[in-house]
Amino acid sequence: MRRYNHVAVLMGGWSAEREVSLWTGTGCADALERAGYRVTRVDAGRDLAEQLREVAPDACFNALHGRWGEDGCVQGLLEVLDIPYTHSGVYASALAMNKVRAKVVLAAAGVPVANGVALLREDAARDHGMATPYVAKPIAEGSSVGVVIVPAGANRPPEAITKIPDLEGQIMLEEFVAGHELTCGVIGERVTEIIDIVPAENLAFYDFEAKYAPGGSKHLLPARIPADVYDAVQRHTLAAHKALGCRGVSRADFRYDPTKGHLVCLEVNTQPGMTGTSLVPELAAHWGWSFSDLVAWMVEDASVAR
Numbered sequence: 367m368r369r370y371n372h373v374a375v376l377m378g379g380w381s382a383e384r385e386v387s388l389w390t391g392t393g394c395a396d397a398l399e400r401a402g403y404r405v406t407r408v409d410a411g412r413d414l415a416e417q418l419r420e421v422a423p424d425a426c427f428n429a430l431h432g433r434w435g436e437d438g439c440v441q442g443l444l445e446v447l448d449i450p451y452t453h454s455g456v457y458a459s460a461l462a463m464n465k466v467r468a469k470v471v472l473a474a475a476g477v478p479v480a481n482g483v484a485l486l487r488e489d490a491a492r493d494h495g496m497a498t499p500y501v502a503k504p505i506a507e508g509s510s511v512g513v514v515i516v517p518a519g520a521n522r523p524p525e526a527i528t529k530i531p532d533l534e535g536q537i538m539l540e541e542f543v544a545g546h547e548l549t550c551g552v553i554g555e556r557v558t559e560i561i562d563i564v565p566a567e568n569l570a571f572y573d574f575e576a577k578y579a580p581g582g583s584k585h586l587l588p589a590r591i592p593a594d595v596y597d598a599v600q601r602h603t604l605a606a607h608k609a610l611g612c613r614g615v616s617r618a619d620f621r622y623d624p625t626k627g628h629l630v631c632l633e634v635n636t637q638p639g640m641t642g643t644s645l646v647p648e649l650a651a652h653w654g655w656s657f658s659d660l661v662a663w664m665v666e667d668a669s670v671a672r
Contacts, residue, residue: 368666369424369425369666370403370424370425370450370665370668371403371424372403372404372405372422373398373403373405373406373423373424373425373427373665374405374406374407374408374421374423374425374426374427374449375391375394375395375398375405375406375407375408375426375427375429376391376408376426376427376429376430376435376440377390377391377392377395377407377408377409377410377429377430378391378409378410378430379409379410379411379430379432379434379435380410380411380412380434381430381431381432381433381434381435381436382432382433382507382511382512382531383432383507383511384432386431386641387429387430387432387435388409389639389641389642390429390431390639390640390644391427391429391430392407393640393641393657394429394640394661395407395427395429397657397658397660397661397662398427398658398661398662398665400658401658401659403662403665406421406423408421410430410435410440414440414443415443415446415447418447418449419447423449424450425449425451425452425665425668426444426449426450426452426668427451427452427661427664427668428440428441428444428451428452428453428637429637429640430637431637431639432507432511433463433507435637436459436463436637437459437463437464437506438455438456438457438459438460438463441454441455441456441459441672442456444670445670448670449670450668450669450670451668451669451670451672452614452664452665452667452668453613453614453615453636453664453672454610454611454612454613454614454616454636454637454672455613455671455672456672457611458610458611458612458613458636458672459636461610461611462610462612462616462633462635462636463506464505464506464533465503465505465506465538465633466482466484466505466538468610468633469482471609471610472606472609472610472631472634474609475605475606475608475609476602476605477602477605477606477609478602478629478630478631479631479632480540480541480543480621480630480632481496481540481541482496482538482540482541483495483496483538484505484536484537484538484539485536485537485538485539486535486536487527487528487530487535487536487537488528488535490523490527490537490539491523491525491527491528492523493522493523494516494520494522494523495539496539496541498516498517498518498519499515499516499517499518499520499542500515500516500540500541500542501513501514501515501516501539501540501541502514502515502516502523502527502530502537502539503530503537503538503540504530504531504532504533504537504538505532505536505537505538506531507531511531512529512530512537514526514527514530515542540632541630543621543622543623543628543630544621544623545621545622545623545624545625545628546562546589546591546620546621546622546623546624547562547563547564547565547619547620547621548561548562548563548591548599548619548620548621548622549561549563549617549618549619549620550599550600550603550617550618550620550649551603551615551616551617551618551638551645551646551649551650552603552604552607552612552615552616552617552618553614553615553646553649553650553660553663554614554667555604557600557603557604558646558649558652558653559587559588559589559649559652560588560591560596560599560600561585561586561587561588561589561645561648562585562586562587562589562590562591563583563584563585563586564583564584564585564586565583583643585648587648587649587652588652591622591624592624598629599629602618602620602629602631603618606618606631606634607634610634610636612634612636613667613672614664614667614668614672615638615646615664616634616636616638617635617638617645618631618633618634618635619631619632619633619634619635620632640657640661646660
């Protein structure tokens with residue numbers, strides 16, 4: 367039985383991922399309307415509390431991406447306003463968004479993580495902070511925003527590192543793991559199958575274009591990897607979801623190098639994209655769920671004190 371009738375879909379916002387959030391929010395709002403909900407689309411501003419008081423929804427579908435919307439800030443506001451919301455709560459959202467702190471928790475839970483280090487951006491731009499090849503990226507962004515791959519044999523760090531969004535002056539360096547880009551989700555407490563993501567030949571890795579442009583990548587579902595690796599990815603995905611305290615839907619991203627048998631978890635997304643090329647809807651569809659089935663389930667799972 368439906369608990370909520372009027373749903374505010376929070377989208378847009380002011381992070382670096384505003385455009386992706388608008389795509390996600392529009393698709394989710396349309397799907398909820400098809401499912402019979404009364405939907406109000408809210409382009410979240412810094413006056414979000416006033417916006418929500420005017421709208422007075424039964425629940426919020428949080429389609430925001432990036433800082434402020436995905437890192438516990440909006441979740442805390444919704445807790446104060448006592449409005450049920452989707453996805454993870456304050457603690458899990460903040461923890462998962464900070465890649466450095468999340469890796470500590472994941473490693474303690476037995477989830478393999480890539481070797482890495484947090485450095486001042488100016489130091490990382492001046493000299494190699496670890497052996498090449500490696501990846502330089504923001505500590506608290508998503509959608510591959512600001513990711514720079516430093517190839518083997520590079521004489522010095524590329525200038526692009528100076529433009530990586532920082533957190534208190536710091537960015538993150540991480541070993542580059544060649545091979546398969548794998549992703550696996552959790553919906554409720556149920557782990558999904560695994561997708562092997564193959565970026566288009568003209569793209570160096572699974573970057574912003576590969577994620578969101580039509581034809582940017584090919585998705586192999588289920589992933590064609592050894593059975594023991596498949597089992598390990600699913601096991602680690604569920605362990606990561608629980609260790610971080612995630613709720614609703616999450617998605618864990620992995621790299622697997624078959625030549626070395628090396629598997630690492632790169633990050634856990636507490637608010638995965640829900641666009642036409644996104645992965646969680648594809649994983650749910652593999653179970654036979656329509657897009658409307660998925661977003662309706664997420665709304666009915668909404669709560670406060672998550």
